[in-house]
Amino acid sequence: MASYLHDNPEPAESEGDWLDRVATVRTVHLQRCKDRGHRFSMLTSYDAMTAGIFDEAGIEVLLIGDSAGNTVFGYPSTVPVTLDELIPLTRAVSGAAKRALVLADLPFGSYEESPAQAVASAVRLMKEGGAHGVKMEGGAYYAEHVRAMAQAGVAVMAHVGYTPQSVNSLGGHRVQGRDDAAQRLLDDALALEEAGAFSVLIEMTAEPAVQAADEALRVPTVGIGAGGSTTGQVLVWQDMLGLGEGRAPRFVKKYADLRGVVAQAAGAYRKDVLDGSFPAEEHVFKE
Numbered sequence: 001m002a003s004y005l006h007d008n009p010e011p012a013e014s015e016g017d018w019l020d021r022v023a024t025v026r027t028v029h030l031q032r033c034k035d036r037g038h039r040f041s042m043l044t045s046y047d048a049m050t051a052g053i054f055d056e057a058g059i060e061v062l063l064i065g066d067s068a069g070n071t072v073f074g075y076p077s078t079v080p081v082t083l084d085e086l087i088p089l090t091r092a093v094s095g096a097a098k099r100a101l102v103l104a105d106l107p108f109g110s111y112e113e114s115p116a117q118a119v120a121s122a123v124r125l126m127k128e129g130g131a132h133g134v135k136m137e138g139g140a141y142y143a144e145h146v147r148a149m150a151q152a153g154v155a156v157m158a159h160v161g162y163t164p165q166s167v168n169s170l171g172g173h174r175v176q177g178r179d180d181a182a183q184r185l186l187d188d189a190l191a192l193e194e195a196g197a198f199s200v201l202i203e204m205t206a207e208p209a210v211q212a213a214d215e216a217l218r219v220p221t222v223g224i225g226a227g228g229s230t231t232g233q234v235l236v237w238q239d240m241l242g243l244g245e246g247r248a249p250r251f252v253k254k255y256a257d258l259r260g261v262v263a264q265a266a267g268a269y270r271k272d273v274l275d276g277s278f279p280a281e282e283h284v285f286k287e
Contacts, residue, residue, distance in 0.1 A: 025060045025101045027133070027155050027198045034220035034231045042222055042234035046072050046089045048096035050237060055097045061222075062097055063135065063234065064090045066105040066165070071238050078164045081107040083121055090129030103157055104131040108165040111136055115148035122154045135201065137163040139188035143195040150196030158192035160185055161226065162204035175225075177202075177209030189213045189221075201234065202226045204251070225251035 019038060022029050033040050042061035045051040046068050054062060068089055069075040083106075090104040104125040111118035118136065125131045133155030136142065142158075149156050161176040177185045186209070189200045199220045202210050207227035214221045214229045223230035235252060238244055242254040243262070272278035 019060070020058065023099065025099055027101065030060070030101070030199060030220045030232065034218075038231075040220075040232045042232050043240065044068075044071075044234070044236045044238075045093045045097075048092040051093040051096035051100075054237070055100045059100055061232065061234070062093055062100045062102050064093050064102070064104040064129075064131070065135075065236065066107045067236050071236065079108050081105075083107055083110045083124060087124060087129045090125055090131050094130030094132075102130070102132045103135050103155075104129055104133075106134050106136045111142075111145055112138075115145045118142075118145040119148050119152045119154070122149050122156075123152070126154065133157065133198070135159055137165050139184070140191035143191045146192055146195040146197050156197045157199045157201055157222070158189070158197040159201045159203065160188045160192070160205075161202040161210075164203075173204070175204055175206060177205035182206070182209035182212065185209050186213050186216060189217055193217050193219050199232075202230065225249065 019029065019033065019040065025040075030040055032038070040060040041058075042063060043054050043059050044065045044067055045054055045062045046064060051062055064086055066078040066081040066086065068086065069078040069081040072089070073081065073085065075081065086104060086107055090102070094102045106118065106121055106125070110121040122134045125134055134149070135157040136145065136149075137159040138145075139160055146156050146158060162174070185202075185205065189202070192200060197219065199222060200213070200217060201222040201224070202213060203223075204225035207229070210221070210223060210226040211229045214231070220231035221229075222232040222234050224234045239248055239252045240255055242248075242257040243259050245259065248254060269278070
């Protein structure tokens with residue numbers, strides 16, 4: 001039987017900054033954010049070191065995204081990413097995170113076949129990777145997949161709007177939810193909520209459609225390129241910290257220029273190696 005000794009009680013109503021006082025973030029705390037008009041933060045992570053840093057910084061949700069296809073594996077899109085590739089990344093993040101809720105993406109090809117396939121893939125991410133739940137792309141068509149996972153005890157964050165795994169069928173990187181598509185997005189979100197999704201992530205979608213969805217949904221929403229009306233916000237950490245090259249997407253705010261810092265440090269290291277100044281005396285074992 002599971003131990004509940006380390007679960008924190010619900011913070012008293014009179015306490016300020018209640019979310020900071022939560023020792024272990026769970027889906028119930030994200031729902032409380034929605035209910036009380038509070039917000040939460042979410043970042044991707046794919047390794048133990050960044051997971052530990054982000055966890056210490058107070059990030060409420062860590063996502064092992066299939067964006068690892070671009071940021072870790074160097075693929076041209078998220079489509080080639082496999083379940084076997086995401087499991088060890090998930091294990092690294094879940095092992096390092098002490099407070100954050102850890103979610104892992106169901107990659108392309110790991111759930112579309114049937115609800116049973118979705119359950120089996122989610123179970124692997126949780127049992128082998130240590131994830132607390134999963135994120136799955138797709139609209140109302142996948143409601144039964146969500147229902148099956150929820151009934152199996154899997155916490156599911158649905159993902160609508162722009163869905164990167166469907167980039168080829170969507171016709172490229174295009175903003176979703178415009179004109180008549182706004183109603184389809186709302187219908188998808190409501191169907192996934194009804195099926196048991198604890199949250200709905202909305203990506204690269206026109207703000208009016210996002211606002212309508214957030215107002216209609218009981219569960220918390222998470223936005224990326226979706227404006228400011230959602231309960232939570234998520235970014236790919238390499239985008240947020242400026243590790244990428246070229247122009248960042250419009251919805252990304254760079255909080256640092258790590259690409260410049262790392263490049264400068266690597267160049268200084270190379271110079272020291274070439275001119276013999278590294279290793280210096282203080283770096284050498286004499287005995």
